[in-house]
Amino acid sequence: MQKYEIAVIPGDGIGKEVVPEALKVLETLADIHGGLSFEWTPFPWSCDYYVQHGKMMPDDGIQTLQNFNAIFLGAVGNPQVVPDHISLWGLLINIRREMEQSINIRPARYFKGLQSPLVNPKDFDLIVVRENSEGEYSEVGGRIHKNEDEIAIQNAIFTRKGTERAMRYAFELAQKRRGHVTSATKSNGIVHSMPFWDGVFDEVKKDYSEVETASYHIDALAAFFVSRPQVFDVIVASNLFGDILTDIGGAIMGSIGIAPAANINVNGKYPSMFEPVHGSAPDIYGKGIANPVGQIWTAKMMLDHFGEEELGQHLLDAMESVIGEGIKTVDIGGAATTKEVTEALIQRLKS
Amino acid sequence: MQKYEIAVIPGDGIGKEVVPEALKVLETLADIHGGLSFEWTPFPWSCDYYVQHGKMMPDDGIQTLQNFNAIFLGAVGNPQVVPDHISLWGLLINIRREMEQSINIRPARYFKGLQSPLVNPKDFDLIVVRENSEGEYSEVGGRIHKNEDEIAIQNAIFTRKGTERAMRYAFELAQKRRGHVTSATKSNGIVHSMPFWDGVFDEVKKDYSEVETASYHIDALAAFFVSRPQVFDVIVASNLFGDILTDIGGAIMGSIGIAPAANINVNGKYPSMFEPVHGSAPDIYGKGIANPVGQIWTAKMMLDHFGEEELGQHLLDAMESVIGEGIKTVDIGGAATTKEVTEALIQRLKS
Ligand SMILES: CC(C)[C@H](C(=O)O)[C@@H](O)C(=O)O
Numbered sequence: 264m265q266k267y268e269i270a271v272i273p274g275d276g277i278g279k280e281v282v283p284e285a286l287k288v289l290e291t292l293a294d295i296h297g298g299l300s301f302e303w304t305p306f307p308w309s310c311d312y313y314v315q316h317g318k319m320m321p322d323d324g325i326q327t328l329q330n331f332n333a334i335f336l337g338a339v340g341n342p343q344v345v346p347d348h349i350s351l352w353g354l355l356i357n358i359r360r361e362m363e364q365s366i367n368i369r370p371a372r373y374f375k376g377l378q379s380p381l382v383n384p385k386d387f388d389l390i391v392v393r394e395n396s397e398g399e400y401s402e403v404g405g406r407i408h409k410n411e412d413e414i415a416i417q418n419a420i421f422t423r424k425g426t427e428r429a430m431r432y433a434f435e436l437a438q439k440r441r442g443h444v445t446s447a448t449k450s451n452g453i454v455h456s457m458p459f460w461d462g463v464f465d466e467v468k469k470d471y472s473e474v475e476t477a478s479y480h481i482d483a484l485a486a487f488f489v490s491r492p493q494v495f496d497v498i499v500a501s502n503l504f505g506d507i508l509t510d511i512g513g514a515i516m517g518s519i520g521i522a523p524a525a526n527i528n529v530n531g532k533y534p535s536m537f538e539p540v541h542g543s544a545p546d547i548y549g550k551g552i553a554n555p556v557g558q559i560w561t562a563k564m565m566l567d568h569f570g571e572e573e574l575g576q577h578l579l580d581a582m583e584s585v586i587g588e589g590i591k592t593v594d595i596g597g598a599a600t601t602k603e604v605t606e607a608l609i610q611r612l613k614s
Numbered sequence: 615m616q617k618y619e620i621a622v623i624p625g626d627g628i629g630k631e632v633v634p635e636a637l638k639v640l641e642t643l644a645d646i647h648g649g650l651s652f653e654w655t656p657f658p659w660s661c662d663y664y665v666q667h668g669k670m671m672p673d674d675g676i677q678t679l680q681n682f683n684a685i686f687l688g689a690v691g692n693p694q695v696v697p698d699h700i701s702l703w704g705l706l707i708n709i710r711r712e713m714e715q716s717i718n719i720r721p722a723r724y725f726k727g728l729q730s731p732l733v734n735p736k737d738f739d740l741i742v743v744r745e746n747s748e749g750e751y752s753e754v755g756g757r758i759h760k761n762e763d764e765i766a767i768q769n770a771i772f773t774r775k776g777t778e779r780a781m782r783y784a785f786e787l788a789q790k791r792r793g794h795v796t797s798a799t800k801s802n803g804i805v806h807s808m809p810f811w812d813g814v815f816d817e818v819k820k821d822y823s824e825v826e827t828a829s830y831h832i833d834a835l836a837a838f839f840v841s842r843p844q845v846f847d848v849i850v851a852s853n854l855f856g857d858i859l860t861d862i863g864g865a866i867m868g869s870i871g872i873a874p875a876a877n878i879n880v881n882g883k884y885p886s887m888f889e890p891v892h893g894s895a896p897d898i899y900g901k902g903i904a905n906p907v908g909q910i911w912t913a914k915m916m917l918d919h920f921g922e923e924e925l926g927q928h929l930l931d932a933m934e935s936v937i938g939e940g941i942k943t944v945d946i947g948g949a950a951t952t953k954e955v956t957e958a959l960i961q962r963l964k965s
C-alpha cells in the first residue's frame with residue numbers, strides 16, 4: 264500500500280472552494296484503483312492567517328512542509344486585506360523559492376466541450392516550461408527620491424544555472440513529446456538578460472540535436488498563441504514570459520479556470536507543489552460557482568508526478584466526458600455549481 | 615498650401631516594400647483633397663547601411679531628422695546580417711529615445727472583412743498607450759562570471775516623470791473616447807517597479823475623476839485581450855507590456871500585418887515617428903506579398919497627428935471597403951499582391 268502524505272493549503276478565495284472538491288475526487292480515485300492512499304494535512308496559511316499573525320505562514324512553515332510527498336495548493340491573494348506583493352511573496356513565491364521548485368510546467372490543449380474563444384482551437388497541445396526561481400521576479404531593486412523625482416529600479420537576474428536548468432527540462436520533455444522546443448525571447452528590446460538567454464539556448468540545444476527548435480520574441484509568440492497555437496510543442500520561457508503565455512494558454516482553452524500547473528523541485532531536496540494557474544478570484548468567492556476543473560486537472564499532474572499515470576488518465580478521461588456533456592460552471596458556458604461538477608465527475612469515475 | 619516635410623526610412627525587409635506603397639496612397643489623398651502636399655526625403659538607414667558603414671545611421675542622423683515634420687518608418691531588423699539588439703537599438707529605439715518619443719499609441723479594433731481568429735471579434739475598439747522611453751527596455755545591466763557561473767542582470771527603470779506622462783496621456787485620450795482606462799500591472803510578482811507603477815496610477819487617476827479605471831495583472835490582461843477584448847477602451851502599459859499587448863491586439867484583428875502605431879513626441883522638441891507594429895519579416899521579403907495595410911493605416915495616424923482627420927477618415931473608409939471586398943494579401947486570407955492591394959485602394963480613393 265503506497266501512502267502519499269500531502270500538505271494541503273487551500274489559501275484564499277476560491278482556493279477554499281475548489282481544493283476540498285479536488286480532494287474528494289482524489290479519494291474516489293484511490294478507492295476505485297486501490298493500492299494507494301492519501302493522507303491530507305491542511306494548513307490555513309492565507310491572507311486570513313496574515314490578519315491574525317502578521318505573516319502569511321509561520322516561520323517554520325518551510326521546515327514543516329519538507330516532510331510531505333507533495334504540496335497541494337489552491338490560490339493565494341486577497342488584495343482588499345493584504346497587498347498582493349506581500350501575500351504572494353509571503354506564501355506562494357516563498358514556497359516556490361525556498362523549496363527550490365525551479366520549474367513550473369503548464370500544459371494547454373484543446374479540450375472537447377470547452378468553448379474556446381478561437382475559431383479554430385482544434386488539435387493544439389502544448390506545454391510551457393517556465394523558469395520558476397529567478398528572472399524578472401526578483402526582490403532586488405528599490406526606489407530613490409520622492410514625488411516627481413522618484414525612480415523605481417527593478418533588477419531581473421538570470422543565472423546560467425537557472426536558465427540552463429529550465430532549458431534542459433524543456434528539451435527532455437520534448438524528447439518524450441513531439442520533439443520541438445520554442446524559446447521565448449525579447450533580445451531585440453531587452454539587451455542584457457535576453458541575449459544571454461538566447462546564448463544559453465543556442466548552447467543547450469547542441470546537446471539535443473534530434474530536437475527541433477525555434478525562437479520568437481515574446482510579443483510575436485503571444486500573438487502566435489492566438490493565431491496558430493497548433494504549431495507549438497514545448498515552449499521554454501522566463502518567469503514573467505511563462506506567466507503571460509500560460510494565461511493566454513488558459514484563455515485559448517476556454518477559461519483560465521481549467522488550466523493546471525506544477526511547481527517542480529528537480530533536485531529531490533524538497534517536495535513539489537501543485538497549484539492551478541488561476542488565482543483566488545475574490546469577486547466570485549463564496550458563490551459556489553468557481554470552476555473546480557483547474558484544481559482537479561492539477562491533481563492529475565500530481566498523480567502523474569507520483570508515477571500514478573493510470574489514475575491520471577482515468578481522471579482526465581472522466582473530466583473530458585463530464586465537460587463534453589455540458590456539466591460545467593458558468594465561466595465555461597455552463598450552469599452547474601462547483602459541487603455539481605465534482606459530483607458528476609465522481610459518478611463518472613465510479614461508472 | 616500646407617506642406618509636410620517627411621523623413622522616410624523604409625529600413626529593412628518588407629519595410630522596403632510597403633513604405634513606397636503607403637507614399638503612393640498619401641500622394642493620391644493629397645491630390646484628391648488639395649490644399650496640402652508632401653515632400654519625401656528618403657534615408658537608407660538599415661542593416662544594409664550597417665554592413666557598409668558599421669552603424670545603423672550616421673552620427674548626425676538625429677540632428678538631420680530634427681528638421682522634418684514627421685518620420686515615416688517601415689521596419690528594422692535583419693538578424694541574418696546584424697543581431698537584432700544592435701540593429702534595433704541603433705536605429706528604431708535610438709530615434710524613439712533621442713527624439714523623446716515617449717508615448718507609443720497603438721489602436722486595435724474590429725475590422726470588417728478581416729478573418730479574426732476569434733469566434734466573436736465584433737465591436738472591440740481599444741487603444742494601447744505604451745510608455746516608450748524607459749522601463750524594461752534599458753541599457754543598464756550587464757554580466758558577471760563565465761560559463762556555468764555566468765549571471766546576467768537587467769535593470770528596468772521607471773521614473774515618476776515617464777510613468778506619469780504615459781498615464782496622463784492615456785487619461786486624456788480616454789476623455790475623448792469612452793472614458794475608461796485600464797492599467798497593466800504585475801505588482802504581485804514584480805515587487806519594485808510594479809507597485810510603484812500602481813501607486814502612480816492611483817494618484818494620477820484622482821485628477822480624472824470622470825474617467826473610470828481598472829487594473830489587471832499583465833497575465834490576466836493578455837488573456838482578456840483574447841477572451842473579451844470588447845471591455846477595453848484605453849489601456850496604459852509599460853514598454854514591455856505594451857509591446858506584448860499590441861501584438862495580441864494585431865493577432866485578434868486578424869493579422870499583425872495590419873496593426874498601426876505612432877511614436878509620439880509630446881514636448882514639441884522633436885518630430886513624431888510613424889511606424890507599424892509589424893517587423894521586417896525577412897522570411898517573406900522580396901516576394902511582393904507583404905501586407906501594406908499596417909503601413910497605410912500608420913499613414914492615417916500621421917494624417918490625424920497633423921490634424922488632417924478628414925483625409926485620415928477617407929483613407930480608413932477606403933481601406934475597410936477594399937478589405938471588405940476581399941482584395942487582401944495572403945496573411946489575411948486573400949491572394950492579392952502588395953501592389954494589387956494598394957492599386958485597389960488608390961482606385962477606391964479616387965472613386
Ligand atoms: C523590434 C522591437 C524592438 C520593437 C519593440 O519591442 O519595441 C517592436 O516589437 C515594436 O513593438 O515596435
Ligand SMILES: CC(C)[C@H](C(=O)O)[C@@H](O)C(=O)O
Pocket residue numbers: 351506540542802803833
Ligand atoms: C500570483 C502570481 C504571483 C503568480 C505568478 O505570476 O507567478 C500567478 O500569476 C501564477 O502564474 O502562478
